[in-house]
Amino acid sequence: MIEYLWLQGSLEGFTTIQYMIAAFEAVVLEGLPELFYAYYFTYRIWPRLTQKKQPWYTLLWYVTEMLVVLVGCIYLVRFSFYYIILPVVFDGRFPPSPTFEFRRFMSILFNFVATSGLMFAIKSFRLQLKMKEREKVLIKEKLETELKMLRNQMNPHFLFNTLNNIYALTKKKSDKAEEAIMKLSDLLSFMLYRSNKASITIEEEMRILDDYIELEKLRYDRLSIAFNKQVDDHTVTIAPLLLLPLVENAFKHGPSGSRFDSFIHIDFILKEKVLFFEISNSFETGSSQAVITENIGLNNTRRQLELMYQSYNLEIDNDNNIFHVKLHINLDTYAEN
Incomplete structure (x- = not known):
């Protein structure tokens, strides 16, 4: 809905249906890497980072892996936006922006952090409920x-x-x-x-x-x-x-x-x-x-x-x-x- 409201009126000649389709396709293409990273962080990285009695170099390896995957996913979003969303979904009606612009990089990073944080919070809440039920x-x-x-x-x-x-x-x-x-x-x-x-x-x-x-x-x-x-x-x-x-x-x-x-x-x-x-x-x-x-x-x-x-x-x-x-x-x- 946010993508639709942001797009509405900005693509000349698009009907309401076309705006909705374009918004849906853009969100899916940009959201898939975010979802992948959210699952990756919640179910792979976090359990390993919180394991007890680990050597420091193991923790360093997990942190490095997490940062590499994060940067890779961010640039995957930028590549999909630059090579698919702009020319195909938006029919080339927006001027292209630099692929590796720092401001856009930070904006996407914020989205990744928000998505992963929300998923982690939901998983933690469900885990607490499960633990309380098990305790009962x-x-x-x-x-x-x-x-x-x-x-x-x-x-x-x-x-x-x-x-x-x-x-x-x-x-x-x-x-x-x-x-x-x-x-x-x-x-x-x-x-x-x-x-x-x-x-x-x-x-x-x-x-x-x-x-x-x-x-x-x-x-x-x-x-x-x-x-x-x-x-x-x-x-x-x-x-x-x-x-x-x-x-x-x-x-x-x-x-x-x-x-x-x-x-x-x-x-x-x-x-x-x-x-x-x-x-x-x-x-x-x-x-x-x-x-x-x-x-x-x-x-x-x-x-x-x-x-x-x-x-x-x-x-x-x-x-x-x-x-x-x-x-x-x-x-x-x-x-x-």
Whole structure:
């Protein structure tokens, strides 16, 4: 367009179509060497100039090669203008100018620098976008790997505790041992075949908690358990096995370490995709409850929350022989949303 506006009215007898054709041909003939040099500089010279630990004479060779090619391309433009564009494209209607005039040389040099600089800027911008995208993929893969490791770490931890419970029942020759084994089988089936999914429904998560609580109740006689559920939508999804470590800790550090009557109270409230999960349990002074915040289950839960949810709040309180965990999660802020 610039070439067309520059030519318009200057070639006597040319129609509008002829002006447009002449402008197009002139731009192509002058632009091809510029494009060639832009690609040459961006994809050959620059990568070599930026290589690390090169001897000085190698760099000098690349700089010399770059200058030779640049001067050659500039004079190629001048030759095409002098021998093709002026006599053929413009039909000899412009007076010829000196082929090697310095002023025109500098003008063409500026065009070469501008074209190469623009291409280099575009390539650098695209490379940065590609690097950022690759970085995102690597971070995502790292987080997914860490999440799998956390779940794999939690499952043996849960299995270890549950097998201890069953062992205690079998040692007492309790009839409850068989029922406990069946419930453990159901839990392990879930862990093996369904917990690898990114999310499960609230209904499934509550069922797992119910099964675990029933499994633990077989072991304790002097334990009061209250499980309050208020769910407005059973199809809402949650990360699998996210809440189980909190319930597991309540049993492990509450009734298991108590010689007297103990209690566990659980509130499971879901309202408009916001989960309010609170669990409290009694414990005896001097038990291992004081260091509960450092155990595997709570650490795993905290880390999984960091990896998977953008909006959550986890509070832990240990006072008056009652351990209290309060967890609020906006389930609509799952990391993959």
